[in-house]
Amino acid sequence: EIVLTQSPATLSLSPGERATLSCRASQGVSSYLAWYQQKPGQAPRLLIYDASNRATGIPARFSGSGPGTDFTLTISSLEPEDFAVYYCQQRSNWLLTFGGGTKVEIK
Amino acid sequence: QVQLVESGGGVVQPGRSLRLSCAASGFTFSSYGMHWVRQAPGKGLEWVAVIWYDGSNKYYADSVKGRFTISRDNSKNTLYLQMNSLRAEDTAVYYCARDQWFGEFNNPYYWGQGTLVTVSS
Numbered sequence: 001e002i003v004l005t006q007s008p009a010t011l012s013l014s015p016g017e018r019a020t021l022s023c024r025a026s027q028g029v030s031s032y033l034a035w036y037q038q039k040p041g042q043a044p045r046l047l048i049y050d051a052s053n054r055a056t057g058i059p060a061r062f063s064g065s066g067p068g069t070d071f072t073l074t075i076s077s078l079e080p081e082d083f084a085v086y087y088c089q090q091r092s093n094w095l096l097t098f099g100g101g102t103k104v105e106i107k
Numbered sequence: 108q109v110q111l112v113e114s115g116g117g118v119v120q121p122g123r124s125l126r127l128s129c130a131a132s133g134f135t136f137s138s139y140g141m142h143w144v145r146q147a148p149g150k151g152l153e154w155v156a157v158i159w160y161d162g163s164n165k166y167y168a169d170s171v172k173g174r175f176t177i178s179r180d181n182s183k184n185t186l187y188l189q190m191n192s193l194r195a196e197d198t199a200v201y202y203c204a205r206d207q208w209f210g211e212f213n214n215p216y217y218w219g220q221g222t223l224v225t226v227s228s
Contacts, residue, residue: 001169034214036152043202043218044152045146055207055216068195084197094212096142096154 002026004088004099012107019075021102023088031067036087039102044087048073078104109133109217116222119193127193129186129203129219137161137181140206143188143223145199155201156188164212171197181193193226200224203220 001028018029019087034042045057051066061076065093075082088099103107115127129141143155156167156177165177176189186203200223204215 012169038152042217043204043220045218046214046216049207050212059219089152089214091153091214094157094164094213095168096153096157098144098152101151 001091001095002029002092002097002098004090005090006086006098006102007098008102010078010103012105013078014107015078017078019073019078019082019104021073021075021088021104023071023073023099024068025071025090028069029036029067029092032091033063033064033066034089035064035073035089036089037082038083038087039084042107047086059073072107075104109205111205111217111219112217113203113222116188116224118225119226120228121194121226124189124191125193125224127188127190127201127203127224127225129188131184131186131203131205132165134205134217135185135209136179138209140210140212141177141186142204143181143205144202144204144215144218145197146202147199147220148185153199157169158186159212160206160210175185177184179191190224193224195226198226218221 035048040042048064051063142146158177178187200221202221205217207214207216
């Protein structure tokens, strides 16, 4: 099973700042890495798929990089609605796994 | 628009069974793979299972393999999760989710609002 490790667990930033979230895979996942945003009481929302492609309707301030084992989600300038928990997810060998999540909180 | 509505959650004793349903609408159900993903209270997301658009292939997380069964009825636009031998650690909100693209296995994209399963004596 491929394990995804996200860091940091919590990121304390102010609106307008840049957020950089990391996801490391225990083995290569090619570009099959996605990022989700989840707000309290809501279902997750797909932001980025295949490492660097924004899903439909996702603002350009969200970007992703990869491939391989080290992936990054960058939010160029945090908006108030961006404070949430972010999960990375990989799909390979017909299985999916999620990382443990990074909480982006208001400083 | 795409709608996914889960049902069947509730409180169940350890060792008992429960069946979840997910009613789909707003898209051609028989063209998309479907997932179950769960989230324990205050914890992260855990993928549970996936079923191909035509039901021909099913894959499970190790934590539920042999106890849970995913299935679908394309004539009723409904996804199911049969959960047997339930344990306290199965307590979670269970989400059904549709694949992003039609055809082959890919990322969960549209999600329901979830149904809570509590395993407790």
